[in-house]
Amino acid sequence: MDFNDTPEEAEYRTQVRAWLDANAELRNPDDTGGGALGERIDDATLAACKAWQKKKSDAGWACLRWPRQYGGREATSIQSVIWGQEERRYKTPPDIFGIGIGMAGPTLMAHATEAQKATWLLKMCSGEEIWCQLFSEPGAGSDLAGLRTSAVRDGDDWMINGQKIWTTGAQFCDWGILVARSDANAAKHKGLTYFVVDMKSPGIEVRPITQINGGQGFNEVFFTDVRIPDENRLEGVGDGWRVALTTLMNERASIGAGSGGGGGVGDLLNLARRCAIDGAPALQDKAVRARIADFYVKSKGLQFTAARTQSALSQGKIPGPEASLGKLVGGVLIQDMAEFAMELQGMTAAVSDASVALNDGAWQDRYLSIPGLRIAGGTDEVLRNIIAERVLGLPPEIRVDKNIPFKDVPTGAK
Amino acid sequence: MNFDFSDDQKMLQQAARDFLQEASPLSVCRSVLESQQLYSKPVWQGAAQLGWLGTVIPEEYGGAGFGYLELAVIAEEVGRALAPIPFASTAYLATEAILLAGSSAQRQEFLPKLAAGELVGTFAIAERPGQNGVEGVTTAFDGTSLTGTKVPVLDGEAADFAVVVAREGGATSLVLVDLNGDGVKRSGIESFDPSRPLARIEFASAPATRLGQSGAGAALTEKLFDRAAVLLAFEQIGSAARAFDITREYTLQRYAFGRPIASFQSLKHRLADLWCEIELARSNCYYGAWALSNDDPELAVAACLARVSASQAFDNVARDMIQMHGGVGYTWEFDCHLFYRRAKLLSSVIGTTASWKDKLVNRIEAKEGAAAA
Numbered sequence: 001m002d003f004n005d006t007p008e009e010a011e012y013r014t015q016v017r018a019w020l021d022a023n024a025e026l027r028n029p030d031d032t033g034g035g036a037l038g039e040r041i042d043d044a045t046l047a048a049c050k051a052w053q054k055k056k057s058d059a060g061w062a063c064l065r066w067p068r069q070y071g072g073r074e075a076t077s078i079q080s081v082i083w084g085q086e087e088r089r090y091k092t093p094p095d096i097f098g099i100g101i102g103m104a105g106p107t108l109m110a111h112a113t114e115a116q117k118a119t120w121l122l123k124m125c126s127g128e129e130i131w132c133q134l135f136s137e138p139g140a141g142s143d144l145a146g147l148r149t150s151a152v153r154d155g156d157d158w159m160i161n162g163q164k165i166w167t168t169g170a171q172f173c174d175w176g177i178l179v180a181r182s183d184a185n186a187a188k189h190k191g192l193t194y195f196v197v198d199m200k201s202p203g204i205e206v207r208p209i210t211q212i213n214g215g216q217g218f219n220e221v222f223f224t225d226v227r228i229p230d231e232n233r234l235e236g237v238g239d240g241w242r243v244a245l246t247t248l249m250n251e252r253a254s255i256g257a258g259s260g261g262g263g264g265v266g267d268l269l270n271l272a273r274r275c276a277i278d279g280a281p282a283l284q285d286k287a288v289r290a291r292i293a294d295f296y297v298k299s300k301g302l303q304f305t306a307a308r309t310q311s312a313l314s315q316g317k318i319p320g321p322e323a324s325l326g327k328l329v330g331g332v333l334i335q336d337m338a339e340f341a342m343e344l345q346g347m348t349a350a351v352s353d354a355s356v357a358l359n360d361g362a363w364q365d366r367y368l369s370i371p372g373l374r375i376a377g378g379t380d381e382v383l384r385n386i387i388a389e390r391v392l393g394l395p396p397e398i399r400v401d402k403n404i405p406f407k408d409v410p411t412g413a414k
Numbered sequence: 415m416n417f418d419f420s421d422d423q424k425m426l427q428q429a430a431r432d433f434l435q436e437a438s439p440l441s442v443c444r445s446v447l448e449s450q451q452l453y454s455k456p457v458w459q460g461a462a463q464l465g466w467l468g469t470v471i472p473e474e475y476g477g478a479g480f481g482y483l484e485l486a487v488i489a490e491e492v493g494r495a496l497a498p499i500p501f502a503s504t505a506y507l508a509t510e511a512i513l514l515a516g517s518s519a520q521r522q523e524f525l526p527k528l529a530a531g532e533l534v535g536t537f538a539i540a541e542r543p544g545q546n547g548v549e550g551v552t553t554a555f556d557g558t559s560l561t562g563t564k565v566p567v568l569d570g571e572a573a574d575f576a577v578v579v580a581r582e583g584g585a586t587s588l589v590l591v592d593l594n595g596d597g598v599k600r601s602g603i604e605s606f607d608p609s610r611p612l613a614r615i616e617f618a619s620a621p622a623t624r625l626g627q628s629g630a631g632a633a634l635t636e637k638l639f640d641r642a643a644v645l646l647a648f649e650q651i652g653s654a655a656r657a658f659d660i661t662r663e664y665t666l667q668r669y670a671f672g673r674p675i676a677s678f679q680s681l682k683h684r685l686a687d688l689w690c691e692i693e694l695a696r697s698n699c700y701y702g703a704w705a706l707s708n709d710d711p712e713l714a715v716a717a718c719l720a721r722v723s724a725s726q727a728f729d730n731v732a733r734d735m736i737q738m739h740g741g742v743g744y745t746w747e748f749d750c751h752l753f754y755r756r757a758k759l760l761s762s763v764i765g766t767t768a769s770w771k772d773k774l775v776n777r778i779e780a781k782e783g784a785a786a787a
Contacts, residue, residue, distance in 0.1 A: 001416060001418060001419060001483055001703065001704050003701075003704055009415065078415060265778075269778070269779075289771065289775040290772070292775055293718075293772070293775050296719075296774065296775075296778065297718075297719050298694060300698060300719050301693075301698045304697035304698060304701045305694060305697040307417040307697070308417050308418065308696075310417070311416050311417040312418070314415075314416070315418070325690050328686075329690050381683070383686075384687070385686075387689060387690070388683065392682075392686065392689060394665075394681075394682050395677035396677075397677075398673075398677070
C-alpha cells in the first residue's frame with residue numbers, strides 16, 4: 001500500500017506538469033470553482049473550450065487512454081488519473097467534451113464498426129466536434145427503457161419522431177447519441193435501437209430549459225421527421241438497450257470519479273470562523289465542530305474510495321456498479337454541507353448578493369444547484385437499486401412491464 | 415500509487431479467516447458471553463501459535479517483525495469472528511505502549527513473552543463516567559508505587575500486567591504494573607458485553623515502574639490511542655461486514671407478503687446505504703493503515719477518520735441488523751445482540767465517536783495553521 005507516486009509515476013507527473021505549466025495558468029487553490037449546475041455556454045467560452053481541447057490533442061494530451069489511431073496515447077489508468085489531478089490545478093475552460101469523450105467515445109469503441117470509428121473518434125478527441133446524449137424523455141427518466149421516440153425504417157434511412165430532454169449542450173453540439181424505439185410490438189427493452197444523429201439535421205429543434213438556479217445548461221430536443229442514414233446505427237436493430245448500458249456504465253464511472261476529495265470542507269471551516277454564534281466564532285461551537293467532522297470524514301472516505309477504485313483499475317479490473325457509491329454519497333454530502341452553510345449564515349442565509357453573502361454567495365449557488373446533481377445521471381433512488389441488485393445481489397424490482405409488447409405497457413395516460 | 419493490500423497480506427488475511435472460521439464461530443463468542451470465562455483460551459492459543467501477538471514485534475524479541483498492514487488485516491478478521499480474546503488490549507494497547515516507550519530492559523522483559531502469547535496485557539485509563547482521555551485521572555504514582563482505582567478496564571481480570579495512566583506530581587505518566595503482584599485487587603464488573611469482560615482494579619501502593627518519561631503520559635496516550643484507533647477500526651469494519659453479511663442473508667431467506675423481504679425497496683435501500691457506509695469506513699481505514707505503517711504525520715488526522723467512520727459504521731449496522739431481522743433479532747437465541755453489544759463496547763473503549771470528532775477538527779485546524787505558518 002503506497003499513496004506516493006512510484007518513480008515512473010513521478011516522472012510522468014513531471015512531464016504533465018511541464019506541459020501544463022507551459023500552456024496554462026495555475027488556479028487559485030481556494031477557488032472551489034463554480035459548482036453551479038448547467039450554465040449556458042456563450043460563444044466565447046465555446047471557442048475557448050475548443051481551443052484548449054485542440055491544444056491538448058495536438059500535443060498528445062487528449063483522451064489519454066484511447067488507442068493512438070483515434071488520437072489517444074494508450075496511457076494507463078493511473079497516468080490518466082495523474083493527468084486529471086494535475087489539470088485540475090490549472091485555469092481551464094469548462095469541460096464540454098465529457099459526454100463525447102467520457103460516454104459516447106467508449107460506446108463507439110465497444111460497439112461501432114471500423115468505418116464508424118474512423119469517421120467520429122478523431123474529431124471527438126481533438127474537440128472539433130462536440131457530442132450530446134439523447135436518452136431521457138419527458139416520460140422516461142429513471143425508467144429510461146420506457147422511451148417512446150420512434151425510429152421507423154424508410155429506405156436507407158430511419159425516420160425519427162419524438163422528444164428528448166435534459167440534453168446538455170444540444171444547442172452547440174455536432175453529434176448526438178440517440179436511443180429510439182424501433183419496434184413497439186417488441187418487449188420494452190427489446191424494441192430499442194441506438195443511433196448517432198447529426199445535430200444539424202433538418203427537423204431538429206432545440207429549446208433551453210430554465211433550471212431552479214436560473215441556469216440553462218439543459219435542453220429539450222424535438223425530432224420531427226428527422227432522417228438518420230442506416231450507416232449511423234450502432235449494432236443491430238433491437239440491440240439499443242445493450243449499447244445504451246455501455247454508455248450508462250461509463251456515465252456513472254465518470255461522475256463517480258469526479259466526486260470526493262475533501263473539497264468544500266475547508267470552505268466551511270472558513271465560513272464557521274466568519275459567522276458568529278452568541279458572539280463567538282461559530283467554529284468554537286461544539287455542535288458546529290461535530291458537523292464539520294462528519295462532513296470531513298465522509299468527504300475523505302469518498303476520496304480514498306476513489307483511490308481504491310483507481311488501484312483496482314490499475315490492476316486491470318473493470319469499473320463496476322460500485323462506482324455508483326461516489327455519486328450517491330457525494331450528492332447528499334454536498335447538499336448537507338450547503339444546508340449547513342446556510343444555517344451558519346443565520347438570517348442572511350437566503351442572500352446570494354455577493355456584497356452581503358459570505359464567500360461571494362458560492363454556497364447559495366450551490367444550495368440551488370445540488371438538487372439537480374442528485375437527479376442527473378441516475379437518481380439517488382436508482383443508484384441505491386443498482387447497488388442493492390448488482391453489488392449486493394438482492395432481488396430485482398418486481399416488473400409489471402416485462403415480457404409484454406411495449407405498446408401494451410400501462411402509462412399514466414392509459 | 416497503490417491503495418490496496420499486497421497479495422502476501424491478502425494471503426495472511428485469508429489464513430486468519432480460515433483459522434477463525436474453524437476455531438471461533440459465533441458460538442464461541444456466545445459461550446464466553448454466557449459463562450464466567452474471561453476469554454476463549456483455545457482461540458487465544460491458536461492466535462499465539464500463528465504468531466499474531468508478535469506481528470509487529472521485532473524479530474530480535476521473538477516477533478514476526480511485520481508491519482502494521484499485516485496487523486491490520488488480522489485485526490479485521492478478529493473483528494469478523496467477534497473473537498472473544500484479549501487481542502485489542504494486548505496487541506494494540508499494551509504491546510504498542512511498550513514498543514513506543516519501553517526501556518531496553520522493559521522491552522527485553524515483556525516483548526518476547528508478548529510475542530509468544532504468554533502474557534495478556536491491558537491499558538488502564540478510565541476512572542469515571544464521561545471520561546474520554548487522560549483528563550481527571552486521580553490514580554497516583556509516587557515513583558515506585560501506584561494507588562487508586564481504575565474502572566472499567568477491558569480484560570482487566572484476564573490481564574497479567576497493565577499499562578496504567580497515572581498522575582505523577584502535576585502531570586501524568588504511564589506506569590507498568592504486575593496485576594498478579596502485591597497491592598492489586600481486581601474484580602469483574604457487570605457490562606453489556608461480557609464476551610469482552612470489563613473489570614475494576616484497585617491499586618493500594620502496588621509496586622509499579624514508569625514507562626517512558628515522567629510526565630509524558632498525556633502525549634504517549636495520545637500517540638498510543640492514534641495507533642490503536644486504526645487497528646481497532648479494522649476490527650470494527652470486520653465486525654460490521656460480518657453483521658452486514660448475516661443480515662443480507664437473512665433478508666434473502668425470510669419471506670413476507672409472498673416475497674423475500676430483501677425484495678422490498680425499503681430494505682434494499684437501507685442495505686445499500688449501509689454498504690456505502692462500510693465501504694467509506696474501509697477506505698478511511700486503509701488510509702489510516704498507510705499512515706500508521708509509514709509513521710506518517712498524517713496519522714493524526716487519519717486515525718480520527720478511521721476511528722469515527724468505523725465506529726459509526728459498526729454502530730449503525732449492528733442497530734439495523736436487529737431491525738431488519740424483526741422480532742427474532744431481539745431474541746437471545748439469534749446472534750444479532752452479540753454484534754449490538756460489541757459495537758458499542760468497541761466504539762467507546764478508547765474514547766467515544768464524539769471525542770474523536772472533536773480531536774479531528776482540532777487537528778485539521780492545527781494542520782491548516784502549520785501550512786499557513
